[in-house]
Amino acid sequence: MPRLDLLAVRLADLREDVGKVKRVAKLAESRHSRLDGLRSVRKEVRDGLLDARQMIFDFRRGGDAPELELLLGDLEPLLADLERKVARAGVVLDQLDGSMIRLMNTDDVSRRCDEILRSIDTVEADLRAGALDRPAAWSALDRLTDTDCRRLFVDYVDMLGGLTLRDTGLDDRVSELTDGLLEELTAPLRAVPARPADLAGGAGDYSAGSLVMLWFPEWTIWDVPLFGHEAGLAWLRSSPLAEGLLGPAAGPARRGLVADAYGAYALGPAYACSVLLLRMRPGVAGEPSDVERAYVILGVLRALTGDGMSAAVVDLVAECWHGAVAERGVAAVADPARRAELDAFVVAACATLRNITSFRGFDSAQWEVEATEPFAALTGESGSARGATVRGLLNAAWAARMSLPDPHDVAVIQEIADAARALWGPRRAPLPRERLTGRPAQGPQTTRTGGYGLPFQGR
Amino acid sequence: MTSPWFATQVWQEITELEQVGEALRHEERLGTTTAAVRDDFALLLRDRVRDLQELLTAGDDWAGLDLLRTRRIAPVKAAALAVLEGILLREHPFYRGITVAAEALLDALVDATGVGRGVLLSVADGERFERMAGMVRMRFPDVGVWGLPILVHELGHLVADALPEPGDRNARPVLIHLDREDDRLLGELFADVFATYALGPAYPCAVMTLRARPDRFDDATPTHPSWDRRVWTMVASLRAIADQAADPLRAAGHRRAADQVAQRWSTMNGLGTEPPKLAERQARDLVDLLDRNAHERLRFDPLAGRDALVAALETGTLPPRSGPVAVVAAAWRWRLANPDVPPARLGRVSAAALRALDPEGAADAAA
Numbered sequence: 001m002p003r004l005d006l007l008a009v010r011l012a013d014l015r016e017d018v019g020k021v022k023r024v025a026k027l028a029e030s031r032h033s034r035l036d037g038l039r040s041v042r043k044e045v046r047d048g049l050l051d052a053r054q055m056i057f058d059f060r061r062g063g064d065a066p067e068l069e070l071l072l073g074d075l076e077p078l079l080a081d082l083e084r085k086v087a088r089a090g091v092v093l094d095q096l097d098g099s100m101i102r103l104m105n106t107d108d109v110s111r112r113c114d115e116i117l118r119s120i121d122t123v124e125a126d127l128r129a130g131a132l133d134r135p136a137a138w139s140a141l142d143r144l145t146d147t148d149c150r151r152l153f154v155d156y157v158d159m160l161g162g163l164t165l166r167d168t169g170l171d172d173r174v175s176e177l178t179d180g181l182l183e184e185l186t187a188p189l190r191a192v193p194a195r196p197a198d199l200a201g202g203a204g205d206y207s208a209g210s211l212v213m214l215w216f217p218e219w220t221i222w223d224v225p226l227f228g229h230e231a232g233l234a235w236l237r238s239s240p241l242a243e244g245l246l247g248p249a250a251g252p253a254r255r256g257l258v259a260d261a262y263g264a265y266a267l268g269p270a271y272a273c274s275v276l277l278l279r280m281r282p283g284v285a286g287e288p289s290d291v292e293r294a295y296v297i298l299g300v301l302r303a304l305t306g307d308g309m310s311a312a313v314v315d316l317v318a319e320c321w322h323g324a325v326a327e328r329g330v331a332a333v334a335d336p337a338r339r340a341e342l343d344a345f346v347v348a349a350c351a352t353l354r355n356i357t358s359f360r361g362f363d364s365a366q367w368e369v370e371a372t373e374p375f376a377a378l379t380g381e382s383g384s385a386r387g388a389t390v391r392g393l394l395n396a397a398w399a400a401r402m403s404l405p406d407p408h409d410v411a412v413i414q415e416i417a418d419a420a421r422a423l424w425g426p427r428r429a430p431l432p433r434e435r436l437t438g439r440p441a442q443g444p445q446t447t448r449t450g451g452y453g454l455p456f457q458g459r
Numbered sequence: 460m461t462s463p464w465f466a467t468q469v470w471q472e473i474t475e476l477e478q479v480g481e482a483l484r485h486e487e488r489l490g491t492t493t494a495a496v497r498d499d500f501a502l503l504l505r506d507r508v509r510d511l512q513e514l515l516t517a518g519d520d521w522a523g524l525d526l527l528r529t530r531r532i533a534p535v536k537a538a539a540l541a542v543l544e545g546i547l548l549r550e551h552p553f554y555r556g557i558t559v560a561a562e563a564l565l566d567a568l569v570d571a572t573g574v575g576r577g578v579l580l581s582v583a584d585g586e587r588f589e590r591m592a593g594m595v596r597m598r599f600p601d602v603g604v605w606g607l608p609i610l611v612h613e614l615g616h617l618v619a620d621a622l623p624e625p626g627d628r629n630a631r632p633v634l635i636h637l638d639r640e641d642d643r644l645l646g647e648l649f650a651d652v653f654a655t656y657a658l659g660p661a662y663p664c665a666v667m668t669l670r671a672r673p674d675r676f677d678d679a680t681p682t683h684p685s686w687d688r689r690v691w692t693m694v695a696s697l698r699a700i701a702d703q704a705a706d707p708l709r710a711a712g713h714r715r716a717a718d719q720v721a722q723r724w725s726t727m728n729g730l731g732t733e734p735p736k737l738a739e740r741q742a743r744d745l746v747d748l749l750d751r752n753a754h755e756r757l758r759f760d761p762l763a764g765r766d767a768l769v770a771a772l773e774t775g776t777l778p779p780r781s782g783p784v785a786v787v788a789a790a791w792r793w794r795l796a797n798p799d800v801p802p803a804r805l806g807r808v809s810a811a812a813l814r815a816l817d818p819e820g821a822a823d824a825a826a
Contacts, residue, residue, distance in 0.1 A: 306766065306769075306792070306796070307712070307715065307716075307761070307765070307792065308712075308761070308762055308763060308764040308765060308766070309708065309712070309762040309763075309764065310764075311712070311715060312708045312709070312711040312712040312715065312761065312762055313708065313711075315711040315712075315714070315715050316707060316708065316711045319711070363766075364764060364766050365764075365766035365767060365770065367764060367766075368764035368766055368767055369767075372764060399708060402707060402708050403706040403707060403708040403709070404706070404707070405705075405706055405707070407707065
């Protein structure tokens, strides 16, 4: 009888856990099939209603009973009412389906699980063949448990929680808004709410394949522009244009600066508002420091915004930031050589980013096109801004917030956020193509980006 | 007893004045001039005729007639002639565009200010305001959009004379302030502040580009303050407008404009970088006068997006429908962003701006 072997128990347990993740991923992806069940029930009800109408029709044609005719006359409005309710349920069902994103990274998760399973197999095989002694096998197990598996489990628990928050709308539709933004930027990403980066085991730079995490508490409309940075990182990975900006062997610092330049270019003043007012810390050293990042962001925005409201927003943010930097006793990029280097980077970044053809940078002209109406709607100057872009809405919301006589009036700030979400319209069903592929639409052919992208392409 | 010879000459003057009145009354092309202006002219003429008729009762007062002719009648005739010249030039193909554009701009600002009185427009060898007939003279032969901000300064003089107080149509708060301050040059500074208040940075930029002389930055004249004092007052007025702005965003927009003008001016003359205390105080008072007494819509909006308009002016396409102030501000914004363009391009953008200021003319051209 074989002896109970703790190493074998642990390896088997690990295999079981990883297999569970794989199964749960598949289950999560099958959330839509439950809605399909509801859809078939709805269809049955509608069919039943049709049958009932047919029976009434047949009876009227064949019979002549005044009392029954009276009864049927009462029944008809009841059936019509039922039909209306079923139709309404259908709309809600479609909206619910629209809010449930499809997991585009199931393949990615399976691949990660398979890699770990293969590693477990290898340890077991090597152990059996004597290629690995037991202490080395324990070390290999520890390594697997502490690194790859731990990260997989943390990410996946976060992701499932986030999916639940999205599906139920408890994230205040911020994920949906972020999706809309990423779609406008043609970034092949989806957003899900998650725990803060520092609680997720140092996974701050993690994006689960095509998912980006909305770290708690960034679940407000004011934080959505922060995802310009994620979109920038995705652009770095996919666009040959980015190579010139990155240079050979670019480190994370350089990549971060390029992503910031992209965020500022793509989102306009709203990016500076979110990043500088809500996140960056004046006076905290780093590589690059937040002061340098802010310098680049403001530099790109100043190159984009001639005058008008967008320039005024940038001025206000810059004034507020520089005040805070001075208060912390930090010099704002004091070294002239470094400043010249960053200035040159801003010029190069703007020149490169202007070659993006799938959307136009959010300069002051684009502000007029996309943000003027939402701003007027948010500040009560005119009616609706239906069909507003997410970029326009975010910039308008930030401008409305910046124009408050008391910029710290929490209640009014909340009102602006609520109004902006209301302007975004009802929860949206995915585009037909997206329904089929389960992936967000990409490229300039999407209907919503095409509206403002085409006239300016190829600048 | 009046001699027939003296009476003949007096009656000749009366007849001429009546002819002037007739000419103005029958002139249907008197632009967009309001009835109030026509009535003012009619009153002026009637007043001079009455003066002449009084002369007929006091014997042969040749000296009195000469005095009346030179001091009282000649300026009225000159003003009438200027009006008719302006009307005739308005019909001339070379001058029509600028006249219609100037009328559009000045009428819009008269309406936005709330003075309730139109302005007469004519030409002269330089821009000026003639108080007697309330007439703004354009500079002959300037037919470009670039000089329009200077006309707004001249309109400022009319506003100083005619701006009433809310609730009291007969009060003249600007005149009272100018009298009280005991500074004979303050009227010019009010006109500068008015033009800056209405046009934003386009006015100081036009002044710096077209009028200020590098060799005469600090030369005041008996009628005008030095360029240095004037420009710093404009900068200070933009800052005062920012201080009184309704929200922080608008304040930031005005501050940005003030900083741009200040930087431009200190680069040009190198005499200072900030407005003197006196300019700050006077600008604050003058802005306050406009804030209290003029309509709110007179104040330049620094947040209004003008990129589409600027782009349309540059390409010569029909711009989006915009008010006269927006067109002039956009034209100057384009010019400042393109300081070294050849005159031909300046002319093309100016022509596009004039078309934008004359929507009917543009429609006619398109037809």
